[in-house]
Each structure stands twice: as C-alpha cells, then as structure tokens.
Amino acid sequence: MTSDSGFKDKLVAAKQAWARAGRLQTGSPDKAHARRLPPGQRLVTNWPVLDLGMQPDLPRADWRLTVDGAVVNPIVWGWDELCAQPVFEDVSDIHCVTQWSRYDNHWRGVSAQHLLSVVQPLPHANHVVLHGYDGYTTNLRLDHFAEADCLLAYSHDGAPITREHGGPVRMVIPRFYLWKSAKWLKHIEFFVADKPGFWETRGYHNQGDPWTEERYG
Numbered sequence: 001m002t003s004d005s006g007f008k009d010k011l012v013a014a015k016q017a018w019a020r021a022g023r024l025q026t027g028s029p030d031k032a033h034a035r036r037l038p039p040g041q042r043l044v045t046n047w048p049v050l051d052l053g054m055q056p057d058l059p060r061a062d063w064r065l066t067v068d069g070a071v072v073n074p075i076v077w078g079w080d081e082l083c084a085q086p087v088f089e090d091v092s093d094i095h096c097v098t099q100w101s102r103y104d105n106h107w108r109g110v111s112a113q114h115l116l117s118v119v120q121p122l123p124h125a126n127h128v129v130l131h132g133y134d135g136y137t138t139n140l141r142l143d144h145f146a147e148a149d150c151l152l153a154y155s156h157d158g159a160p161i162t163r164e165h166g167g168p169v170r171m172v173i174p175r176f177y178l179w180k181s182a183k184w185l186k187h188i189e190f191f192v193a194d195k196p197g198f199w200e201t202r203g204y205h206n207q208g209d210p211w212t213e214e215r216y217g
C-alpha cells in the first residue's frame, strides 16, 4: 500500500507539474504570440525565396541606385556612396502574403528617413515607386515609406543580403506584406499621384497591411 500511494503521489506531482508547465506554455506566451502573428499567418524559422523567376546578379561594383522624380535633389548612389551614409539597424518581423511570417530579422543599411533628408521630396510628392533590377515594381505612400523602421538594407542577421534575397541592396518595409519590400533595389521614384506596381496591378491589395489581411483586391 505504501508503494501504491507513493506511486499515486508521484503521478499527482507529475501531473501538477505538467499542468503548471502547460499553463505557462499555452497561456501567456500564446497571447503574446497572437498579438505578434497577424491573422492567417504561420510562423517559420527558415526564409523562403519568392521572385519572378529571375535573380539579377549584381556585383557591388556594378550596383547603382537612382532616386528621382518629385524631389529637390535627385541622386545616383553606387556602393561606396551607400556605405558612406549613416548606418541604421533595426529588428523587425516579416509577413508574406503567402501566409508565412518570420520573426526578429536583424537589418542593417540606410534608413528611408535619412534618404528622404538627402533627396528632399517636393511638398506635393505623396507616393513612391520602388523598382528592382528584375523589372519588378511596387508602390506605397510617402508617409508609409517615411516610417522609422523602413530601410535600404544591405545586411540581414549579420551577413550581406544574398543574391536570392535581393542583394546587394533591398528595401525593407516592415509594416506591410513582404511584396512591398523590393529586392535588387535599382530606382526609387517619387510621384504626386499613386502608381500601382507589379502585383498591385495583378490583383494584390494596393496597401498590403497584414493586420487587416489586405491580401487581394
């Protein structure tokens, strides 16, 4: 009998421990997770590659970025000019419209806010189009492009951005689905009027907010 009740005690203690652990694992962390993972998304730890079937091969020495349109000071930067700008670092989550999200991406590059201070958009410029070397385009509002976590990134998680992920330089716009983050960044163009880009003219939402599931239409 002693051994039997001893066994039961152990069983109860084990179940109590599981219950405590369960409460910790599926209680508050789940709520935190729900606040961080937008609706309809699942978390991944790898980083899927999405493109139009072409990954431009751009040695740093050949890369150029043109920034023009409705701005006071249009510029063309090569790799050296880009690296001469103040370094900006930020950690943000990626949300792809194909329903995966990736947390805690550590980006390094040049902030969109710094770029804006250099080119100085004209007062009536309200829209931006990002162009990639593969011919891809995507549009966003200037006030969204100007948010503090947007950057021209050349490094991800401590390493240069690889060719498949848009290196040497890609845009990062954390607030929206990842299709707004143009890879192989070639040209940033400022406009008075909105000009929908590649996916925006093919059925994707014009804005792409993952929290309100602005996926299509």
Ligand SMILES: Nc1nc2c(c(=O)[nH]1)N[C@H]1C(S)=C(S)[C@@H](COP(=O)(O)O)O[C@H]1N2
Residues within 6 Å of the ligand: 047, 048, 049, 050, 051, 052, 096, 097, 131, 132, 133, 134, 135, 136, 164, 165, 166, 178, 179, 180, 181, 182, 183, 184
């Ligand atoms: N230049 C360029 N940028 C692009 C794309 C593209 O085809 N060309 N695809 C977009 C889409 S639809 C997605 S989901 C993300 C994918 O980025 P990743 O391959 O680094 O995950 O890049 C976006 N930026």
Ligand SMILES: [Mo]
Residues within 6 Å of the ligand: 050, 096, 097, 098, 178, 179
């Ligand atoms: Mo995408």
